[in-house]
Amino acid sequence: MEVSYYQLVSYLGAAFGVGLASIGAGFGEGYVAGEACHAMMKQPKARDHLLRTMLIAQALAETGAIFALLIALLILFGNVKEAANNLPDLISVFAAGLVMGLGCIGTGTGIGYTGGKACMGIGRNPRQTNLITRTLFVGAAVAESTAVYSLVIGLLLLFVA
Amino acid sequence: MEITGVEIIRAAALLGAGICMGFGAIGPGIGEGFVGGKACEGIARAPENSGLLTRTMLVGQAVSESTGIYSLVIALLLIFAV
């Protein structure tokens, strides 16, 4: 029987990538939404600001998972190393999925925590919405940098190594 | 498919690069997010100290990010130097 090892590594890599990345993103976005609800309960007048901040924070927390989806789509549909027949090329496809999946657990959780605390802060002190949103942007973008490093390593594994 | 010893070493280096950057990204991500969250909370409580809080947040995040950068360097070495 002719066995395609590429299919083996690509299915495993895509599954690990998106599956692991979803842990962080799901946890983080849920935390943001929970804190936003809590803040709305305390301060119903600020609900417009809170809804906006919540959606922005969730979009930021999801960026890592979108990168993971990108790597998975590239692995599955991109025909990147389909003709590969040696071990290093096959392993690099699996490693690209793994690095993106693991890399997003931390950033998703971390950005979610930042967004949640920002929502809580707006609920406590709605007058400082601009200041808090600014801090949220900077803090979340710095926390995201490790996901970007993972993306760079994943793309290098797929296309250069 | 025949596998030679050199290929196994190369494959291990590539898989190692993936594992290194992947696990190395978990800690800094959570830690930096924690710093950012606490800074937001602090600014809500004491908005007049926002400059100080933002500076402290960035310094703390830069320090906690250094492990992520070590992972990046090691992963690049594993891909290109091994």
Add this chain to the structure above:
Amino acid sequence: MKKAKKKKIIYIILAIIILEAAVSVGLNYELQIGRVDGKFVVRNVKSKESIKERIDEEFQSDTIVKIAGRFPVNWNVIKVILAVDLLIILFGFFVYKNVKLIPTKIQIIAEDLYTFFRTIVTDTIGEEKVHFTPYIATIFIFIELCNIIGLIPIPGNMEPTRNLNVTLGLGTMAIVLVHFFAIKEKGLFPYLKEFAEPVFLIAPINIISEFGNLISISFRLFGNILGGAIIILVISNLTRYILLPVGLNMFFGIFIGTIQAFVFTMLVLSYTAVAIK
């Protein structure tokens, strides 16, 4: 009046969609509009280039041109940067020449930008360091324009920040200026002494962390913009690029581009604040 405006917006969006569909080239497919065998067709055909070649192009889109026969430059990147520079200079010149007591629309934009950054600078560094405002605002406007210029659908037009050399150059400039300001503010010996804080043994780690700052701000900008570009390329292919690429372009070009430009600016400002205090 309002209805006419809405109609105009709809026409603009339609024009963008058609342009996008016409110029966006997918991974293995591309859109074909025209007459084939006497019939008018709009369909997808298999393209000659594979996805791997296309993404390789994204990585190394270099066209080396030698200026005066000696200095090699990457013309693909330089031409877009020159266009951005020209836009900024024209904008500044136009506003400067037409200052009025009752401001025109373009003057309001410029004044708003200045006031916004003035507030941020005085909040972060202090009231007496307000002369940093033009420097900080220029960094933001330059990176923001570089990030969103890729939205204009002209073949060969790409964001300069998608190239690692550009972002590393920007980061190096920013970090070197941070140290320059620190030396100017404190004097050379107090500045050097800070590296040995709190213990002398820790100095190598302090120096490494400065390089860490440089790597992190450059790679963050580069990775986000490159990731966005490749996502648009991949998903356009899967959906046969009808409608969705426009929304994705808006998300990655405007939302992510603006946030990354703002974050770069804020980080440069905060590093400066940490260094000179």
